[in-house]
Amino acid sequence: MSAFLASIRRDLLLALRRRSEVITSLFFFVIVVSLFPLGIGPEPALLKKVAPGVLWVAALLATLLGLPRLFAADHIDGTLEQMALSPSSFGLLVAGKIAAHWLLCGLPLVLLAPLLGLQFGLDAPALGVLMLALLLGTPLLSLIGAIGAALTLGVRGGGVLLALLVLPLYIPALIFGAGAAEAHGAGLDAGGHFALLAALLALAVFFAPWATTAALKVALE
Amino acid sequence: MNLIQWFRFASPQSFYPLAGRMIPWFWTLAALFGIAGLWVAFFVAPTDAQQGEGYRIIFVHVPASWMSMFIYMVMAFWAGLGLALGTRLSGMMAQALAPTGALMAALSLWTGALWGKPMWGTWWVWDARLTSELILFFLYIGFIALQSAIDDPRRADKAGAILALVGVVNIPIIYFSVKWWNTLHQGSTINLTRAPSMAQTMLLGMLLMALAFWMYSIAVALTRARAIMLERERHTEWVKHAVD
Numbered sequence: 001m002s003a004f005l006a007s008i009r010r011d012l013l014l015a016l017r018r019r020s021e022v023i024t025s026l027f028f029f030v031i032v033v034s035l036f037p038l039g040i041g042p043e044p045a046l047l048k049k050v051a052p053g054v055l056w057v058a059a060l061l062a063t064l065l066g067l068p069r070l071f072a073a074d075h076i077d078g079t080l081e082q083m084a085l086s087p088s089s090f091g092l093l094v095a096g097k098i099a100a101h102w103l104l105c106g107l108p109l110v111l112l113a114p115l116l117g118l119q120f121g122l123d124a125p126a127l128g129v130l131m132l133a134l135l136l137g138t139p140l141l142s143l144i145g146a147i148g149a150a151l152t153l154g155v156r157g158g159g160v161l162l163a164l165l166v167l168p169l170y171i172p173a174l175i176f177g178a179g180a181a182e183a184h185g186a187g188l189d190a191g192g193h194f195a196l197l198a199a200l201l202a203l204a205v206f207f208a209p210w211a212t213t214a215a216l217k218v219a220l221e
Numbered sequence: 222m223n224l225i226q227w228f229r230f231a232s233p234q235s236f237y238p239l240a241g242r243m244i245p246w247f248w249t250l251a252a253l254f255g256i257a258g259l260w261v262a263f264f265v266a267p268t269d270a271q272q273g274e275g276y277r278i279i280f281v282h283v284p285a286s287w288m289s290m291f292i293y294m295v296m297a298f299w300a301g302l303g304l305a306l307g308t309r310l311s312g313m314m315a316q317a318l319a320p321t322g323a324l325m326a327a328l329s330l331w332t333g334a335l336w337g338k339p340m341w342g343t344w345w346v347w348d349a350r351l352t353s354e355l356i357l358f359f360l361y362i363g364f365i366a367l368q369s370a371i372d373d374p375r376r377a378d379k380a381g382a383i384l385a386l387v388g389v390v391n392i393p394i395i396y397f398s399v400k401w402w403n404t405l406h407q408g409s410t411i412n413l414t415r416a417p418s419m420a421q422t423m424l425l426g427m428l429l430m431a432l433a434f435w436m437y438s439i440a441v442a443l444t445r446a447r448a449i450m451l452e453r454e455r456h457t458e459w460v461k462h463a464v465d
Contacts, residue, residue: 151380151384155370155371164363169387171398218376219376221375
């Protein structure tokens with residue numbers, strides 16, 4: 001467990017020293033969301049209807065933007081190899097890196113979402129549902145994305161390839177995440193969507209670090 | 222004793238000639254089943270009461286959809302086997318199957334659009350089964366892209382294997398999530414739990430066509446696997462003899 005926490009702490013510290021990278025993907029999220037009203041027109045009723053979907057798609061893309069950096073720097077300077085050789089569990093160290101990625105790329109999106117939701121005319125309960133869905137969904141995005149990041153580590157055209165591999169796997173998170181807000185908007189109970197998102201998250205917490213570790217070992221061979 | 226025999230064919234050197242001997246048989250079977258299936262499809266099966274003659278594309282559409290899903294499972298099976306046992310041939314088989322699977326998914330989407338236009342009045346709807354077939358196509362493309370981006374074949378096999386296994390875990394999740402999201406597609410015509418709701422001759426034609434597609438897929442995958450074997454093992458003695 002101390003290895004897990006140490007790995008989180010290290011990545012957070014590194015990110016603090018290079019703040020621009022985290023802030024860039026956050027602003028990417030804001031800009032993508034702001035482009036939609038310009039593209040589809042400023043009618044409040046329409047914007048209110050598409051808001052959850054737009055925020056979710058933007059969150060997907062913003063998470064994707066931070067993924068190539070997840071292992072790349074550590075791979076280049078050999079840190080990743082040392083982690084694989086270290087006596088503490090490689091899986092826990094990798095899980096720590098994924099958790100740090102969520103804290104840096106996922107959590108800020110959750111906190112920023114209500115502000116952008118206001119621009120789309122969502123009311124307070126709808127914002128609450130949106131935030132809760134993103135809170136359950138963004139760790140899922142980091143976990144699944146980590147598998148893709150590990151598979152494309154050091155590969156030609158890694159960034160674009162990563163998007164191709166990971167985006168289809170993000171679809172269930174997108175459906176249930178945006179579906180929760182949509183169900184709430186239609187006056188239905190969003191509980192089922194939250195339960196399914198939480199179930200997917202539990203599944204991913206169990207399997208994703210394991211698959212990521214296996215993929216990293218292939219890349220390190 | 223049997224076990225040893227099986228493992229003998231796990232090496233490309235002994236599988237190459239075996240595959241070469243099997244391919245003509247599968248081509249012959251594919252042609253026979255295809256001719257019989259098309260004959261039933263065009264001349265024996267009755268005109269559908271509601272859908273007229275347009276429904277006959279079912280004889281291509283349904284087998285292609287079945288194959289696209291089944292090939293992914295087979296591909297994941299070979300990938301998992303390769304990852305667990307470290308056999309060279311497994312990765313080659315997975316790599317050889319992927320383009321055929323992608324072709325079947327594309328064919329299923331294409332014929333589905335051709336069928337949808339006269340029946341539903343639209344080329345495409347965001348219906349559950351259409352969408353999950355499209356996502357399956359994306360998964361195939363991702364697998365092929367990942368394998369071709371990695372130069373070292375051993376690493377490409379292993380990375381592809383992990384991706385294929387992750388995909389297999391995700392396919393049911395994607396399928397059900399898309400299903401709950403939206404459903405307009407007509408209910409499954411062939412259902413294992415109840416009697417098929419179609420004329421016996423239509424079913425016969427569809428099964429014959431499915432067998433034809435199956436044999437075609439095996440023949441093509443084996444042919445491609447032979448080419449991959451030659452390419453990867455080009456530095457060895459046996460390839461020099463095989464090519465001569």
